[in-house]
Every structure is written in C-alpha cells, then in structure tokens.
Amino acid sequence: MSFNRRSKTITEGVARAPNRSMYYAMGYTEEDFSKPMIGIANGHSTITPCNSGLQVLADAAVIALKEAGANPQTFGTPTISDGMAMGTEGMKFSLVSREVISDCVETCVGGQWMDGVMVIGGCDKNMPGGLMGMLRANVPAIFVYGGTIMPGRYKGEDLNIVSVFEAVGQYSAGKMSEEDFKQIEKLAIPGSGSCGGMYTANTMSAAFEAIGISLPFSSTEANVHEEKITSTKEAARVLVEAVKADLKPRDIVTRRSIENAVAVIMATGGSTNAVLHFLAIAHAAEVEWSIDDFERMRRKIPVLCDLKPSGKYLAVDLHRAGGIPQVMKTLLKAGLLHGDCITITGKTVAENLADIPDSPRADQLVIRDIDAPIYAQGHLAILRGNLSPEGCVAKITGLKSPVMTGPARVFDDEQSGLAAIMSGKIVAGDVMVLRYLGPKGGPGMPEMLAPTGALVGLGLGESVGLITDGRFSGGTWGMVVGHVAPEAYEGGVIALIHEGDMITIDAHQLLLELRVSDAELAIRKAAWKQPAPRYTRGVLAKFAKCASSASSGAVLDKFE
Numbered sequence: 001m002s003f004n005r006r007s008k009t010i011t012e013g014v015a016r017a018p019n020r021s022m023y024y025a026m027g028y029t030e031e032d033f034s035k036p037m038i039g040i041a042n043g044h045s046t047i048t049p050c051n052s053g054l055q056v057l058a059d060a061a062v063i064a065l066k067e068a069g070a071n072p073q074t075f076g077t078p079t080i081s082d083g084m085a086m087g088t089e090g091m092k093f094s095l096v097s098r099e100v101i102s103d104c105v106e107t108c109v110g111g112q113w114m115d116g117v118m119v120i121g122g123c124d125k126n127m128p129g130g131l132m133g134m135l136r137a138n139v140p141a142i143f144v145y146g147g148t149i150m151p152g153r154y155k156g157e158d159l160n161i162v163s164v165f166e167a168v169g170q171y172s173a174g175k176m177s178e179e180d181f182k183q184i185e186k187l188a189i190p191g192s193g194s195c196g197g198m199y200t201a202n203t204m205s206a207a208f209e210a211i212g213i214s215l216p217f218s219s220t221e222a223n224v225h226e227e228k229i230t231s232t233k234e235a236a237r238v239l240v241e242a243v244k245a246d247l248k249p250r251d252i253v254t255r256r257s258i259e260n261a262v263a264v265i266m267a268t269g270g271s272t273n274a275v276l277h278f279l280a281i282a283h284a285a286e287v288e289w290s291i292d293d294f295e296r297m298r299r300k301i302p303v304l305c306d307l308k309p310s311g312k313y314l315a316v317d318l319h320r321a322g323g324i325p326q327v328m329k330t331l332l333k334a335g336l337l338h339g340d341c342i343t344i345t346g347k348t349v350a351e352n353l354a355d356i357p358d359s360p361r362a363d364q365l366v367i368r369d370i371d372a373p374i375y376a377q378g379h380l381a382i383l384r385g386n387l388s389p390e391g392c393v394a395k396i397t398g399l400k401s402p403v404m405t406g407p408a409r410v411f412d413d414e415q416s417g418l419a420a421i422m423s424g425k426i427v428a429g430d431v432m433v434l435r436y437l438g439p440k441g442g443p444g445m446p447e448m449l450a451p452t453g454a455l456v457g458l459g460l461g462e463s464v465g466l467i468t469d470g471r472f473s474g475g476t477w478g479m480v481v482g483h484v485a486p487e488a489y490e491g492g493v494i495a496l497i498h499e500g501d502m503i504t505i506d507a508h509q510l511l512l513e514l515r516v517s518d519a520e521l522a523i524r525k526a527a528w529k530q531p532a533p534r535y536t537r538g539v540l541a542k543f544a545k546c547a548s549s550a551s552s553g554a555v556l557d558k559f560e
Contacts, residue, residue: 035069040058139243148223172458198270203265213343217323291382421460435487471483485550
C-alpha cells in the first residue's frame with residue numbers, strides 16, 4: 001500500500017519522469033516511491049546551546065524513519081537565542097522568528113508535498129513556530145523537543161540563565177563580589193539544552209506534551225541524556241503510524257486539547273509567553289480561543305509544581321519526580337483534564353496515563369497533590385482597565401501582595417529604563433512604564449528580562465511595578481504586567497501616560513488602571529501623534545506592518 005501523496009497525484013509515464021528524476025539523483029530507488037515522504041524540520045544551530053544538541057536527534061530520526069519504512073527528507077529552520085539577544089536590538093527578531101519558523105515548515109511541507117513532518121526544536125520560538133506551521137500544512141506531524149539543559153553549579157547552588165541576569169543587579173548593588181559574578185557567568189550554562197526552569201521553552205514543551213503533539217515524558221528530558229535519543233527514535237516510529245492512520249494536527253489540536261495544555265501551563269507555573277503563543281496556535285488551528293479563556297482556566301486550575309522562576313526546582317527535577325504525565329494524571333483524577341482527547345500516539349490522554357499513579361510520589365517535593373497545591377488558583381492573570389481594555393498578562397505567584405499603586409516612571413525604550421535601574425533612579429513604590437515595545441512599536445515585542453532581572457537582583461522585585469506593551473522572559477517574576485493592549489504605537493492609553501501619573505496594579509481585582517480622568521485622557525489623545533516606524537524595510541518592517549494585537553497573538557495573517 002502506498003502512502004506517498006506525490007506518487008498518488010502524479011500520473012504514470014512521462015509526466016512523472018522529471019519529478020522522479022530529482023529523487024533518483026539523491027539515491028532513491030523505484031521501491032522508495034511507495035513509501036511515505038517524511039520531512040524533518042531540523043532546528044540545529046550553533047547559535048545557542050538550546051539548539052546545539054539537535055543534530056544528533058535529527059540523525060537518530062533519519063535512521064528510525066528509514067527503519068520504519070519511510071523516506072526522511074531533512075530541511076532547516078532558523079532560531080534566535082533569546083538569552084543572547086536579551087537587552088539588545090536583536091531581541092526584536094525573537095518573536096519574528098516564530099513566524100519565520102512556521103513559514104519554513106508550511107512552505108517545505110507544502111512545496112515538497114510531504115506526507116508527514118517531524119519538527120525538532122529547542123529555543124523558545126521553535127515550539128510555537130513549529131506547531132503553527134504543522135497546523136497550517138495539516139499533514140501527520142509530531143514535535144520533538146530538543147531537551148532541557150542540566151543546571152550549572154557554584155558554591156553548592158544550582159544555576160541557570162536567570163541566575164546571570166539577577167547577578168547583574170546584585171553585583172551592581174554591591175551585594176556580590178566580582179569573583180562570584182564572573183563564576184556565575186561562566187558556570188550557569190554547562191552545556192547543550194534549553195533554559196532549565198519553567199521558562200518559555202520548557203513551558204511550551206510541557207504544553208505540547210499535554211496537548212498531545214509530543215510523546216509522553218519527552219518534554220522534560222535533558223538534551224544530553226541518552227533517553228532523548230531513544231525518545232526521538234520512538235517519535236519517528238509513532239509518526240509513521242500516524243501517517244498510515246491519517247492522524248493530522250488539527251485532529252489533535254482542538255479547543256478541548258488546548259484547555260488541557262493551558263491546565264498544565266497553570267499547574268506548572270509556566271511562562272507568560274504561553275498566552276501569546278497559544279492565541280497564535282489556536283488561530284493557526286482555526287480554533288475559537290480568546291485571551292479571556294486563560295482567565296477562565298486560571299480560576300479553576302491550581303499551581304501544583306514548585307518550579308523556577310518563582311519556585312525552587314528545575315525541569316530536570318520535575319522529570320525525576322514523574323514529569324508531565326504525573327502532573328496530568330493528578331489533574332485528570334481531579335476532573336480538570338479532558339481524558340478523551342486523541343494524541344499523536346493514537347491513544348487518548350487517559351489511555352496514555354493509564355499506568356501513571358493517581359497521586360505524586362511521597363519521596364519528591366516538586367509536584368504537589370491536588371489537595372495541597374502551592375496556590376489554589378493559576379498564576380497567569382488577565383488584567384483589564386483603562387490602561388489595557390483588550391487585556392494584559394500578569395504573573396502573580398511568588399509575590400507577598402500582587403497589589404500596588406505608585407507613580408509612573410516612563411521610558412520609551414528598554415535601554416533607558418535599564419539605565420535608570422542600574423543608576424539607582426528607580427526606588428521602591430515606583431511603577432516603571434516601558435512602552436513603544438509592542439508587536440508594531442518594537443517592532444517584534446521584545447522581552448524585558450534585563451530590567452526585571454536587574455530589579456530582582458537589587459531587591460526591588462516585589463516593591464517596583466513594571467508594565468509594558470512588550471513581553472517578558474519565561475524567567476521573569478515580580479510585580480510585572482506585559483502584553484498591554486492596545487499598544488503605545490497604536491495610540492493605546494499606555495502611550496498617554498505622563499511621568500508621575502498614578503498607576504494601580506491589582507491582581508486581586510484583575511485591574512490595571514491609570515488614575516487620570518477621561519477628560520484629561522481625551523486631551524492627551526488629541527495631542528498624541530504616532531511616531532515614525534523604527535524600520536521601513538526588511539523583516540522587522542514587514543512584521544510591524546502585518547502584526548495583530550498582542551491580545552490576538554501578534555499573528556501576521558489575521559486578515560479582516
């Protein structure tokens with residue numbers, strides 16, 4: 001039986017000869033044309049440790065696909081290192097890369113008429129970009145996460161990428177010696193793999209396991225461990241079976257399975273970026289999903305995992321404690337997961353979890369049982385008010401009190417805000433406003449880990465508020481509110497804030513409010529003028545021209 005879409009659609013004889021000739025040049029035989037053609041979207045790159053360990057997985061996938069009776073066809077996808085680009089102009093390309101990756105996957109799968117595709121990725125945007133491309137192409141597909149990094153060690157403490165950003169603030173405040181600072185910088189990242197806490201990469205990989213597009217247990221494996229290669233080979237076998245069964249991404253990614261993914265994001269204390277990315281993923285899947293659905297889910301899902309950045313442990317610790325399957329089984333037993341959703345294995349969620357214990361093991365401290373959560377409700381709150389009528393995102397766990405009112409300290413770029421922090425001009429009680437950093441204004445909606453990490457390092461993480469129309473790293477925690485929409489570049493109220501205006505952040509009331517009268521805001525609005533675009537050519541200009549609001553995922557194909 002032939003599963004090759006191309007061989008089915010091209011007529012016999014002369015019309016097929018040029019098509020087959022290209023394959024013969026690559027060593028194909030006559031028998032190969034009855035086998036499925038499986039793409040491997042390989043995100044390997046020596047740009048970043050997140051992706052530097054992917055080639056060995058792609059090589060394993062090639063072997064396993066051949067053994068399973070398929071023809072592997074490899075192609076590349078780019079990546080941007082968020083950690084390396086952070087605080088620089090390069091960070092503006094990070095979210096753009098999500099769209100480029102999705103376009104790469106869709107273009108190669110469609111252009112080469114592939115029967116299925118495996119996407120292998122590591123850094124933050126690899127996951128949403130890969131899945132968005134898979135959903136657009138909608139041929140049988142599986143995502144293989146490159147794996148998390150092992151922790152660095154210094155003076156008996158585990159280190160990770162956020163340790164470095166927070167050390168900047170500590171060193172600048174005279175709370176850390178130069179020798180300690182240099183050692184943390186050198187030792188925090190010990191090898192290949194994605195950033196180790198429940199930051200964006202591990203958040204999205206966990207969500208992909210929960211949604212059913214990746215294999216069970218695969219989202220928390222370490223890149224350097226042999227089980228990652230074994231899991232990749234199994235993913236290849238499973239993908240070939242999915243091609244035979246014609247099990248497609250849009251069969252898997254549904255409203256109910258997105259609810260499963262968001263439940264796991266809440267239970268694990270995941271990144272604020274998951275809000276932006278799942279809005280975009282739902283758009284690609286043509287599934288009805290809004291920013292308010294995150295708040296609906298937050299109210300009923302407890303935080304079960306004690307994970308960084310606001311907790312204690314790393315993804316490797318979560319893996320040893322039972323991984324995402326244990327988190328999912330705990331939620332499923334409590335009636336907080338849809339067990340009937342189909343997954344890439346061909347089994348339902350409940351079937352995949354059948355052999356997982358109902359409750360977490362007693363000999364671990366990472367995963368709590370449902371009756372003893374770290375927090376009774378989820379941590380990603382959707383705030384509204386006159387400052388963000390379309391909604392914005394606040395991470396509210398790990399704070400003594402997620403409520404404050406303070407005077408605005410206004411900055412039209414990230415760098416001037418960071419300089420003010422480092423020079424001691426920001427004090428407890430201030431509310432920093434970093435604006436013109438949204439999808440269009442940035443452009444590219446850069447992340448603000450440098451300023452938030454510096455605030456934490458200086459001991460101001462809970463006493464200084466920060467609001468932005470940009471994004472935050474998954475490693476960010478503190479009194480922070482991002483994705484403010486409408487953004488400043490579009491004339492949102494955030495553009496009308498003056499230095500010293502009083503701003504209220506109240507996660508209890510889900511409120512973000514500028515304490516300025518409507519009459520005064522109308523006067524300011526009439527005087528406001530949209531600034532000239534920062535870029536007028538190239539990929540950043542195209543992104544700025546096409547990007548939707550953050551409240552709808554900052555996607556490029558939301559045509560009215």
